Amino acid sequence: xxxxxxxxxxxxxxxxxxxxxxxxxxxxxxxxxxxxxxxxxxxxxxxxxxxxxxxxxxxxxxxxxxxxxxxxxxxxxxxxxxxxxxxxxxxxxxxxxxxxxxxxxxxxxxxxxxxxxxxxxxxxxxxxxxxxxxxxxxxxxxxxxxxxxxxxxxxxxxxxxxxxxxxxxxxxxxxxxxxxxxxxxxxxxxxxxxxxxxxxxxxxxxxxxxxxxxxxxxxxxxxxxxxxxxxxxxxxxxxxxxxxxxxxxxxxxxxxxxxxxxxxxxxxxxxxxxxxxxxxxxxxxxxxxxxxxxxxxxxxxxxxxxxxxxxxxxxxxxxxxxxxxxxxxxxxxxxxxxxxxxxxxxxxxxxxxxxxxxxxxxxxxxxxxxxxxxxxxxxxxxxxxxxxxxxxxxxxxxxxxxxxxxxxxxxxxxxxxxxxxxxxxxxxxxxxxxxxxxxxxxxxxxxxxxxxxxxxxxxxxxxx
Numbered sequence: 001x002x003x004x005x006x007x008x009x010x011x012x013x014x015x016x017x018x019x020x021x022x023x024x025x026x027x028x029x030x031x032x033x034x035x036x037x038x039x040x041x042x043x044x045x046x047x048x049x050x051x052x053x054x055x056x057x058x059x060x061x062x063x064x065x066x067x068x069x070x071x072x073x074x075x076x077x078x079x080x081x082x083x084x085x086x087x088x089x090x091x092x093x094x095x096x097x098x099x100x101x102x103x104x105x106x107x108x109x110x111x112x113x114x115x116x117x118x119x120x121x122x123x124x125x126x127x128x129x130x131x132x133x134x135x136x137x138x139x140x141x142x143x144x145x146x147x148x149x150x151x152x153x154x155x156x157x158x159x160x161x162x163x164x165x166x167x168x169x170x171x172x173x174x175x176x177x178x179x180x181x182x183x184x185x186x187x188x189x190x191x192x193x194x195x196x197x198x199x200x201x202x203x204x205x206x207x208x209x210x211x212x213x214x215x216x217x218x219x220x221x222x223x224x225x226x227x228x229x230x231x232x233x234x235x236x237x238x239x240x241x242x243x244x245x246x247x248x249x250x251x252x253x254x255x256x257x258x259x260x261x262x263x264x265x266x267x268x269x270x271x272x273x274x275x276x277x278x279x280x281x282x283x284x285x286x287x288x289x290x291x292x293x294x295x296x297x298x299x300x301x302x303x304x305x306x307x308x309x310x311x312x313x314x315x316x317x318x319x320x321x322x323x324x325x326x327x328x329x330x331x332x333x334x335x336x337x338x339x340x341x342x343x344x345x346x347x348x349x350x351x352x353x354x355x356x357x358x359x360x361x362x363x364x365x366x367x368x369x370x371x372x373x374x375x376x377x378x379x380x381x382x383x384x385x386x387x388x389x390x391x392x393x394x395x396x397x398x399x400x401x402x403x404x405x406x407x408x409x410x411x412x413x414x415x416x417x418x419x420x421x422x423x424x425x426x427x428x429x430x431x432x433x434x435x436x437x438x439x440x441x442x443x444x445x446x447x448x449x450x451x452x453x454x455x456x457x458x459x460x461x462x463x464x
Contacts, residue, residue, distance in 0.1 A: 018042040019136055020107035021060045024052045027069030028077070037125045041132065049078045056086050062139030063114075063132055071104055083112050084353075090114035090135035092451045094121075111353050111391070124359035128446075157193055158341045159334040163326040164384075165316040166195065166425050174321045180339065182258075182318045183296040185325030186374030191296035192256060194323060199252040204292055207251025215227045215260030223265055224281055233282025245278055248291035258318065259299035260312060270314045293318070328377065330418070335365050338374060342381045343393075354385060357393045362413065421456045424449070428458075 021038065023045045042146035044059060044432050046052040046334065055061075083091065093116035099105045100118060109116050114135050117128055174181050176197045183191045192211060199209045206417040212225060224233075228243030243254055255261070259270065273293060277286050303332070328335065339357060347354070355363075370376055395401045414440045423442060427449075431437035439449040453459050 012071060013171075020059055021132060021136075022046065022052065022055055022059075022064035024064060024066045025050075026071075026075070027067045029069060030202060036120065038129060038132070040129075048126065049082050053086075056082075060087075061089050062143075063090045063135040065092050065094060065132075067119075068096075068099070068105070070099075072106075076104060077110065080106075080112065081272070086125060090139055092116065092131060092135060094119055094282040097332070107115055110246055128163035144340055147440065155387065157190070157197060158338055159331060160337060160425055161332050161334045162422055163335060165327060166429050167323060169429055170323045171197050172201065174198055174323065176203075177321065179320045180292070180318050181294045181321045181323065182301075183323045183325060183379065184301075185298065186327050186373055187298045188325060188373035190374050191325055191327040194256060195252070195294045195296060198294060199254075199292075202252070202292070204251050208248055209252050209254065210244050210248040210291075211254040211256060213256045215257035219262045219265070222262065225267065226265070227278050227281055229281035232282040233280070233451040236284070240280070243278070243287055245272060246280075246287060248450075249289055250291070250294045252294060253297045255293065257297055258295040259297040259301055259304055263309070263311070266314050270317060272333055273317045274312075308371045328373045330422075335370075335377070336362055338377055339365055339381055342378055343385065346385050347380055353391055354393060357389050358390075358395070361393050361395045362400065363397055368400050382419070417456075420452065421458075424452055424456060424458065 020042045020330055021044070022044050026048050026049075029330045044055050044061075046055050049054075052064075053405075066079070084342050091113045092112050093105075093109055095105055095109075095116060095118060097118040100116075107237060113133050117124055119130075119186055157164070159165070159168075171194060181195075182200060183194055195211075196209060199205060211342050214222060217225060224237075224241065224243070225241050226245055228246055229237050231237060231240050234450060255269075268278075272289070276290065277288050279286055301310055301315050301319075303313045305399060328338075336357075339362070343356060365377070372379070380398045380400070381393075383399075384393045388394070388397040390397065423439075427438040427442045435449055435453075436446050442449065444452075450459070
C-alpha cells in the first residue's frame with residue numbers, strides 16, 4: 001500500500017488536513033495517474049483487497065474510488081465482502097466503457113456504488129472531483145446525523161403517539177419521586193426500558209440498575225438471588241453471595257414479572273419494602289439497604305389478589321406510583337418509527353444492500369395486530385434484514401404478506417371505547433390529573449368523567 005499526497009505542503013499552509021480518499025486499483029491496466037488528477041485530496045492507494053482492508057482499518061474514509069478490470073466470480077465476491085464488512089462510506093467506480101452494460105458490472109454498481117465513471121477520464125476529471133466532494137460531504141452529514149440520532153435515542157425512548165407521549169410524561173414525573181413504581185402492560189411492550197428510563201432520570205442514576213426476572217427462576221433459587229446467602233447456607237453454597245437487593249444499594253432494583261413471585265417470598269419482599277432491611281439466607285446480620293424498587297408485570301395483579309395468588313398488602317406497597325404501557329397496536333404512528341429505529345440499529349456500522357422498507361411493507365406493518373408487541377417487531381425486522389434478497393424489505397420478508405387481508409377489523413364499540421379512553425387520558429394529562437379541570441376540557445360533567453374513568457379502570461391508577 002502506498003500513499004500519494006502531492007499537495008501536503010499546500011494543506012499544511014492552510015492548516016487543514018487534506019481530505020482522504022481510498023483508491024483501490026484492481027485493474028492490470030493503467031490509464032491516468034489518479035493521484036495526479038486529484039489536487040486537493042490525500043490519495044491512499046491499495047492494489048489488492050487485503051491492502052484495502054488494512055487501509056480501512058488504519059484510516060477513516062468517507063469516500064473510496066475503485067478502478068476495475070475484468071472481474072471473475074471470486075474477485076467479485078471478495079470485493080462485495082470488503083464493502084459489506086467495512087464501515088459505511090460512498091464508493092465510486094472507474095470502469096472501462098465497454099464493461100458498463102455487462103451484467104456483472106451493472107448489478108455491482110447498482111447494489112454497492114454511489115456513482116461511476118468510464119475510462120479514460122479525459123475531460124471528465126472536474127466532474128469526478130465534484131462527485132468526490134459531494135460524496136465526501138454526504139458522508140460527513142451521515143456521520144453527524146448518526147451521532148445526533150444516537151444521542152437522542154439514548155436519552156429517550158422512541159415514539160410520538162399520544163399513548164406513548166403520556167408514558168413519557170409519567171416517566172418524567174415518577175423519576176423525581178423516590179417511591180416504588182408498578183409498571184403494567186402486555187408482554188413485549190418494553191417495561192424494562194421504561195424502568196431504565198426512570199432510573200436514568202432519577203437522583204439514583206449514578207447508582208446501579210439491577211434487574212431480576214421473578215418468573216425465570218425456580219422458587220428455591222429466587223430467594224438466594226434476591227437476598228443472597230452465606231457460605232454453607234445450603235448444599236452447594238461454597239461462598240458468600242451478594243443478592244440482587246444488596247447489589248442495588250444506592251440505585252434501582254427492577255423486579256420483572258413480579259406477579260410470578262412465589263407467595264412465601266412475597267412476605268420477605270414486603271418486609272424489605274417496609275423496613276428497608278434484609279438478612280442473607282443462612283445469616284444473622286440485618287443489613288440496611290437503600291434501593292428504589294420498580295416492579296413490572298403483564299398480569300392483572302388486582303385479579304391475582306382476589307384469587308389469593310398475590311398478597312394485597314404487597315400490591316399496595318408496590319403500587320405507590322403506576323405506569324400502564326400501551327400495546328403497540330394502540331400507538332398510532334409509532335410502528336414505522338420503531339421499525340426504522342431498529343433497522344438503523346441492526347445495520348449501523350455494516351454495509352448492507354438493503355436500504356429500508358418498501359411502502360407495502362410499511363402498510364403491512366401498520367395493518368398487523370402485533371400480539372407480541374415491540375418484541376415481535378424487533379424479531380421480524382432483524383430476521384428480514386438477514387434473509388432478504390431485495391434492496392427494500394418487503395411484506396413477505398417480514399412474514400406479513402397476508403397481514404392486510406387477514407386483519408380482524410375492530411367493532412364500532414371497540415373503536416369508540418379506544419377513542420374514549422385516549423381522550424380521557426389526554427384530558428387528565430393536560431389537566432395534571434385534576435378531574436374537574438379535565439371534565440371542563442372534555443366538555444362533560446365531573447360525575448360523567450368519574451363514571452367513564454371507572455368504566456376504563458382509570459380510578460385505581462389515579463389513586464396510585
